Amino acid sequence: MRRDVFQAIADPTRREILGMIAHKSLNINSVTENFDVSRAAIYKHMKILAECGLLEIKQQGRERYCEGRFEKLNEVSDWIDQYRELWEARFDSLDIYLKELQAKNKKHGRKK
Known part of the structure; x- marks a missing residue:
C-alpha cells in the first residue's frame, strides 16, 4: 500500500510523535515511554511515518534513533x-x- 503524508498526519498519535522529534532526534525507547499503549503500537505508527517520508530511523551503536524529515x-x-x-x-x-x-x-x- 502506498502511503502519503496526509495519512501520516491524520492520526493524533503520529502528530504527537512528529512533535516530539521536531527539535531533536530521540531513541525509540524515549518516544515509546511517552504513550500509554504498547511499544509495538507506537512502532507501527513510526513505521507509517517512515513510509511516508516524515521519519527516518538510524542505528547508532546499540540504539535506534528517530529523526524527523519534515520536507514532505x-x-x-x-x-x-x-x-x-x-x-x-x-x-x-x-x-x-x-x-x-x-x-x-x-x-x-x-x-x-
Whole structure:
C-alpha cells in the first residue's frame, strides 16, 4: 500500500510523535515511554511515518534513533494554500461589499 503524508498526519498519535522529534532526534525507547499503549503500537505508527517520508530511523551503536524529515509536509502546506487563496479572495470580496454598504448608509444618513 502506498502511503502519503496526509495519512501520516491524520492520526493524533503520529502528530504527537512528529512533535516530539521536531527539535531533536530521540531513541525509540524515549518516544515509546511517552504513550500509554504498547511499544509495538507506537512502532507501527513510526513505521507509517517512515513510509511516508516524515521519519527516518538510524542505528547508532546499540540504539535506534528517530529523526524527523519534515520536507514532505510542504505537500500539506501546498494543498492548504489553494484553499487559503480561495478564502482570502472571498473575504476580500466581502470586505469590498461591506465598505460599499457603509458608504451607502453614510450617504443616505446625511440626506435626512
